[in-house]
Amino acid sequence: MMANWGNCRICSENPFTVLFGWKQPEKKCAATERKCKPSKRNEKDFKPRSEEEVKEAVAKWSEYVHARARDFFAGTQQLEEVLAQLAKGTDKDCDPVAGSETQCVYWYGDVTKDECQAAIRMVKPGEMQESVTYVNRVLAFMFATDESFEKLMALPKEPFRMNCGDQLCVHLAHISLATC
Numbered sequence: 001m002m003a004n005w006g007n008c009r010i011c012s013e014n015p016f017t018v019l020f021g022w023k024q025p026e027k028k029c030a031a032t033e034r035k036c037k038p039s040k041r042n043e044k045d046f047k048p049r050s051e052e053e054v055k056e057a058v059a060k061w062s063e064y065v066h067a068r069a070r071d072f073f074a075g076t077q078q079l080e081e082v083l084a085q086l087a088k089g090t091d092k093d094c095d096p097v098a099g100s101e102t103q104c105v106y107w108y109g110d111v112t113k114d115e116c117q118a119a120i121r122m123v124k125p126g127e128m129q130e131s132v133t134y135v136n137r138v139l140a141f142m143f144a145t146d147e148s149f150e151k152l153m154a155l156p157k158e159p160f161r162m163n164c165g166d167q168l169c170v171h172l173a174h175i176s177l178a179t180c
């Protein structure tokens, strides 16, 4: 028996859903198969967080989460699960939310098959299956100020461009608000 979602916010017209730019799940593939733009990311440099460090990062970033994301994920564990994925996909010495803006924060998690964009899997509230979306769109949704968020919502439903020119950077402060 399905729950009655008749009055819920989780529908296809939902601006949050539009913002995320949902993708079909894609499997990781060899770098040679992709048309990747050059990135300074070096997988050998990756120092993953321990389980304890993931929890610490989730607790820290939870304090920065915007009310729009809290409402979207209301009463679910999914918000923390997404934050945990962010923690697992970035280096333990890097902070994509509150870290210094002078350094890029590279993504070591999933990337999309065709364009090598940083991607994240998440289960939307009210759904059972994972969806794949772009990390920088999720970051903006969760942490951007209202002013930045409004500008970003007006951009195409694609991965946001990064000011630093590196699409495998997921620093919130490096997301470009430029429209062209």
Ligand SMILES: [Zn+2]
Pocket: 103, 104, 105, 162, 164, 165, 166, 169, 170, 171, 174
């Ligand atoms: Zn960057």
